[in-house]
Amino acid sequence: MLFRNAARTHGRHPARTGLRAGVLAVVVAAALVSCTQASSGGGPDADAARTVAAPSPGPALVRDAFATLQATLNETCTPGAGDCAYFLGRVTRELTELDESMRADTKGPGHFKKPLADMKALFDKLGDDRSEPHLEKHFSEIVGTRDGINAWMQDHPDDYR
Incomplete structure (x- = not known):
């Protein structure tokens, strides 16, 4: 060597x-x-x-927040069976992040008027209680809001592509 x-x-x-x-x-x-x-x-x-200057990461882009919400479309749970805590908690979190993203988007909240109104109605019903029994009580509203927003976004592909 x-x-x-x-x-x-x-x-x-x-x-x-x-x-x-x-x-x-x-x-x-x-x-x-x-x-x-x-x-x-x-x-x-x-x-x-x-x-x-401490920059904050800010809300996720609408496209990214919608993608994570879409990832829940094939998931579900059975209210009362004890398997809803994760699923309903996740969908609620994803809706919250999408709400924040839409409000911060450069198009302005007026562009997202329908989905923001739907999420506000859901969040008003849920209040601050994120316990499994409370979320299960509002199962139909949570899943319905998710599905309605998915349908709205499908009609607005420029917001997620």
């Missing part, structure tokens, strides 16, 4: 080449750590940056 290494370095000392490679590896590793801290909000200036 020593012979092959020396031959590749054309007479240079392999130790020096190894030293250069080691220094380069340290510099690259330091740069990666620095980039990771900057992108994750870490580092020495993280607190100062948060106080000056």
Whole structure:
């Protein structure tokens, strides 16, 4: 191995080449750590940056929020069977995120008047109670709202493509 290494370095000392490679590896590793801290909000200036301008991720794009709601279309549960907590909780969360996205969309909430009104009616019925028995009580309204919004969105493909 020593012979092959020396031959590749054309007479240079392999130790020096190894030293250069080691220094380069340290510099690259330091740069990666620095980039990771900057992108994750870490580092020495993280607190100062948060106080000056802390951008929030904001609501998901309508397209993305609708896609996650659509993913629930083939799912269901049987009220009273004890298998509805996840499903109804998920659909309710997806509707909440879609509501936030539609309200923040550049087209404005007026563009999404019907689905926003349907979600408001549902959320008014649900109140703050997200327990399984309460969600099961409103099973038809939750699933109906989801399905109605899906139908509305199918008539507005420019909002999700």
